[in-house]
Amino acid sequence: MSDNVILLVEDNPDDEALTLRALKKNNILNEVVVARDGEEALDYLFGTGKYEGRDTSIQPQVILLDLQLPKLSGLEVLKRLREDQRTVLQPVVILTTSSEETDIMDSYTHGANSYIRKPVDFNQFIDAVKQLGLYWLVLNEAPVRRREI
Amino acid sequence: MNDVLSVPKTAGRRHLVIGFATVLTLMVGVTGYTLLRLSTINDQLSAVVNVHNVKNELVADLRDAMRQRQLGLRDMLLVDDPFERDEAWQRHMLAASRFMTTRQKLAKMPMSDQERIAFDAMTKGATDGAVIQRKLLQQLDLDQQIPRRALLPAFHTALNAQDAAFTAMNNLSVIQKKAAREVAEGAQQAFRQTMAATLFLVMGAVLMGGLVAWSVLRRDQKMRSALQVYQNQLQNLVQERTAELLNANSELESYSYSLAHDLNAPLRAITSYSQILEEDAKEKLDPGELDSLQRITRAGQVMNRLIEDILKLSRITRSGFHREPVSLSELVKSQATRLSSLYTEREIRWQIAENILVSGDSLLLTLLLEHLLENAIRFSRDKPRTEIQFGVEQQDGAPVYFVKDNGCGFDMRYADRLFTAFQRLHGEDFTSGTGVGLAMVQRIVQRHGGRVWAESELGVGSVFFFTLPESH
Numbered sequence: 001m002s003d004n005v006i007l008l009v010e011d012n013p014d015d016e017a018l019t020l021r022a023l024k025k026n027n028i029l030n031e032v033v034v035a036r037d038g039e040e041a042l043d044y045l046f047g048t049g050k051y052e053g054r055d056t057s058i059q060p061q062v063i064l065l066d067l068q069l070p071k072l073s074g075l076e077v078l079k080r081l082r083e084d085q086r087t088v089l090q091p092v093v094i095l096t097t098s099s100e101e102t103d104i105m106d107s108y109t110h111g112a113n114s115y116i117r118k119p120v121d122f123n124q125f126i127d128a129v130k131q132l133g134l135y136w137l138v139l140n141e142a143p144v145r146r147r148e149i
Numbered sequence: 150m151n152d153v154l155s156v157p158k159t160a161g162r163r164h165l166v167i168g169f170a171t172v173l174t175l176m177v178g179v180t181g182y183t184l185l186r187l188s189t190i191n192d193q194l195s196a197v198v199n200v201h202n203v204k205n206e207l208v209a210d211l212r213d214a215m216r217q218r219q220l221g222l223r224d225m226l227l228v229d230d231p232f233e234r235d236e237a238w239q240r241h242m243l244a245a246s247r248f249m250t251t252r253q254k255l256a257k258m259p260m261s262d263q264e265r266i267a268f269d270a271m272t273k274g275a276t277d278g279a280v281i282q283r284k285l286l287q288q289l290d291l292d293q294q295i296p297r298r299a300l301l302p303a304f305h306t307a308l309n310a311q312d313a314a315f316t317a318m319n320n321l322s323v324i325q326k327k328a329a330r331e332v333a334e335g336a337q338q339a340f341r342q343t344m345a346a347t348l349f350l351v352m353g354a355v356l357m358g359g360l361v362a363w364s365v366l367r368r369d370q371k372m373r374s375a376l377q378v379y380q381n382q383l384q385n386l387v388q389e390r391t392a393e394l395l396n397a398n399s400e401l402e403s404y405s406y407s408l409a410h411d412l413n414a415p416l417r418a419i420t421s422y423s424q425i426l427e428e429d430a431k432e433k434l435d436p437g438e439l440d441s442l443q444r445i446t447r448a449g450q451v452m453n454r455l456i457e458d459i460l461k462l463s464r465i466t467r468s469g470f471h472r473e474p475v476s477l478s479e480l481v482k483s484q485a486t487r488l489s490s491l492y493t494e495r496e497i498r499w500q501i502a503e504n505i506l507v508s509g510d511s512l513l514l515t516l517l518l519e520h521l522l523e524n525a526i527r528f529s530r531d532k533p534r535t536e537i538q539f540g541v542e543q544q545d546g547a548p549v550y551f552v553k554d555n556g557c558g559f560d561m562r563y564a565d566r567l568f569t570a571f572q573r574l575h576g577e578d579f580t581s582g583t584g585v586g587l588a589m590v591q592r593i594v595q596r597h598g599g600r601v602w603a604e605s606e607l608g609v610g611s612v613f614f615f616t617l618p619e620s621h
Contacts, residue, residue, distance in 0.1 A: 014418035021425065068410070097413040099460065100406075101468070120413070120453040122421035 004030045004137070007060040009041040009077065010095075011069050015118065019064070019095070022122075022129035028137060033060065038072025041065070042080055045087055056086055062136040065112075067096040067103055075106055082111040089143040091136055168361030175354040179347055186343045190336050197332040200259060204325055207255040208318055214251060215275060215311055217244035222282055225289070226297045226304060241282075248275065261328060267320040274314025281307035402463050409456045409463075416456070420449030458585035465592045470510050477505040477550060480515055481539045484522050492526055495535055502540040505550065507617045509597050514617075517593040520586040521552040521613050528611065529556030553612040558605040567603055590615075 006023070010016045016034055023032065035041035041063075043049035047056040063081075067074035074094065081087040093114040094107045104115050116132060119125045221241025228234050252272065260268060285303045288295060423445040427434075434442065478501060485499045507514070522537065529535040538553040559567070568591040590613075594601040598618045605611035 012414050014422070015414060018417070018421050097410055097417075099457075100464070118417060120417045120420050121450060122424040125417075125421060 005058075005060040006030050006032045006137075007035060007041065007044060007063040008032050009035045009038065009063065009065045009069065009074065011036050011066065015066075018122065018125060019129065022126045023133065025126050026130040026133050028129075028133040030061065030137060037070045038074065038077040041077050042072070045081065045090075046084065059087060059090055061091070061142060063090060063092045064095045064132075065092055067094060067098055067107070075110060078107065078110045078112060091140065091142065093132060093136060095132075168358060168365055171361060172354050172358035175357065176351070179350040179354065182350075183343055183347045187340070190339050190343070194333065194336045197329060197336075201325055201329045204255065204258050204260075205322065207251055207258070208321055208325075210251045211248060211255065211271070212315065212318055214244045214248035215278075215314060217241075218248060218282070219308060219311060222285070222304060222307070226300055245279070261324070263324045264321055264328070267317050267324055271314045271317030271321060274310055274312070274317055278307045278311035278314060281310060399467075402467055405459060405463050406467075409460045412456055413453075416449055416452055420446055420453065423449070455585075458589075462585055462589055462592065465513065465516070465589055465596070468513070470513070470596060472508055473511060475507055475509050475511045475514050477507055477514065477518070477539070478503050480511070480518050481522065484515070484518050485537075488522055488526055495526065495530065496533070497526065497535045497537060500536070500538040500540075505539075505541050507550075508619060509617055513593045513596060517590055517615075518552075520590050524586060524613075525552055525554035525556060525611075527556075528558075529554050531557060547616060547618075549614050549616055551612050551614045553610065555610040558607045558609055558611050559603075560607060561605060564603055564605070568601065 006028075008016065008019055010019065020032060023030075033044060035044055040050065044051045044054065045056070045059065045063075047054040065074050065077060069077070072080075074096065078092060078094075081090055081092065091113045092111070093116060094112045095116050095118060096103070097118055098104075099117050107115050114132075114136075116128055119128060218241050221237050221239075221244055224237035225234050225241065228237060252275070255268065281303060285300055285307065288300065288303075423442050427439065427442045427446070431439070481501050485497075485501065489497055489499075518539075522539075525537045526535060529537075532555055536555045539551070540553075541548050541550050543549070568587045591601050594615045594617070599616040601613065601615040603611055603613045
């Protein structure tokens with residue numbers, strides 16, 4: 001199970017609850033780790049701070065990353081992930097409110113694997129999460145991780 | 150910039166023209182004056198010369214006549230041959246009459262007082278001599294045998310009297326010469342004066358012209374530099390204001406952008422949680438309560454569309470502009486395919502003009518046509534068959550593109566409100582738009598430097614026109 005963790009980086013508790021509910025609705029029962037800002041997300045991924053001592057060889061199957069975050073922005077988190085050998089291949093799905101062309105371009109430039117806008121309508125949101133789960137958790141073959149020696 | 154600069158240029162030119170006209174007038178005046186003056190002097194001089202010559206001739210004639218008279222009388226006294234003596238008498242009498250006529254001629258000539266005195270002295274000497282000569286001749290007539298030698302003393306007395314006349318004649322000549330010299334000198338002086346005056350006037354004219362030109366140039370220079378200062382100030386002001394305006398505009402844009410974004414999260418919560426509540430508590434709620442909940446959801450969805458449209462509108466203004474050749478015909482065709490598949494339940498007939506090429510931003514133009522064409526479909530949904538035409542026509546020598554439909558049309562009285570954001574001429578349920586579409590259309594056309602307008606007839610259809618200037 002722990003091998004199939006979903007990391008949700010989301011500062012808005014309403015959106016967090018909505019996402020969790022949408023996942024549940026779609027019977028996606030993977031463990032969901034929630035990071036409430038960019039720093040916390042990096043702590044989890046690199047086993048620092050609050051997550052000191054975590055086995056960083058185990059990384060989430062997919063990261064759902066919001067762009068507007070306190071402390072470190074989503075783009076900043078993405079940049080750090082791509083600079084680090086442990087997370088360079090980590091699938092990252094941007095899940096955000098913004099539909100700005102510049103945000104979309106910046107995200108892909110910094111190595112995002114996918115970009116999804118959060119729909120305001122909950123039924124559409126459930127649908128989006130369903131597609132997302134199906135693709136990234138079932139269909140997509142994750143890269144074989146290089147274990148740390 | 151050039152228009153502003155051209156104003157003092159013409160003013161300066163006008164001043165220069167006035168200045169040169171003044172100088173020219175002065176020159177013409179001076180030349181006229183000089184010519185007049187010189188011709189007067191010439192006239193005076195020739196008159197003097199003429200009178201002088203005539204008088205000189207007359208005086209010479211008088212002298213000769215008197216000499217002939219004396220010689221005639223002397224020969225009468227010295228010659229014995231009566232024939233020769235008679236001939237001498239005739240010479241004497243002829244010369245006497247010639248003297249008389251010539252003297253009368255000279256008397257009629259204009260003379261100065263001095264000349265008149267000398268003339269009178271000459272007349273007196275001549276008369277005295279003539280009286281003695283006449284007595285002598287009478288004596289000869291009375292006494293034919295009188296020894297001629299005895300008459301010689303009387304003859305000499307007459308010569309003496311006539312010498313006075315000769316002297317007077319010489320005086321007359323001298324006076325005349327002097328008068329002529331004086332006149333000539335006066336003329337010369339007048340000429341010199343005229344020349345000096347002319348030179349002075351010419352110099353004055355040139356000086357004045359120079360002064361005028363200098364003052365005009367100076368004024369021109371002053372005006373120019375003053376204008377330059379104003380222009381710089383104005384340019385700075387425009388730059389400042391433009392910068393301020395751009396700043397304010399971009400602030401406003403980023404404000405509306407972030408506002409729209411910030412509104413999105415709570416709106417999502419409202420909509421989604423009312424949907425969740427509806428799902429979870431469906432059984433417990435009565436129809437009235439359920440209706441209220443659904444109204445919240447719907448209101449949230451409407452608000453969401455509004456926010457989306459505000460973002461779209463601000464994006465058009467903020468996005469970059471890349472001019473390139475664009476085929477409007479191809480854009481309309483691809484939109485027609487897309488919209489036909491979107492509105493499968495409708496019968497739509499497209500009429501698209503071929504090969505309409507423009508220069509513009511293809512993304513913005515796509516958005517523009519998307520809105521115009523979708524509008525055309527939306528507002529003609531009451532018709533059994535929708536007819537949409539895209540084409541181009543020439544108005545005042547410039548191409549005007551148009552999208553024409555056979556829809557419900559609108560009241561031309563409200564035509565000016567069409568392109569204002571969030572203004573709608575139809576009820577919400579009918580169009581299901583937020584009223585941003587045509588505002589976007591206008592912004593896109595304006596970014597291309599063009600103009601958009603519409604004509605319509607209620608129940609017949611609408612035509613939306615727009616222009617896209619070649620270079621903007």
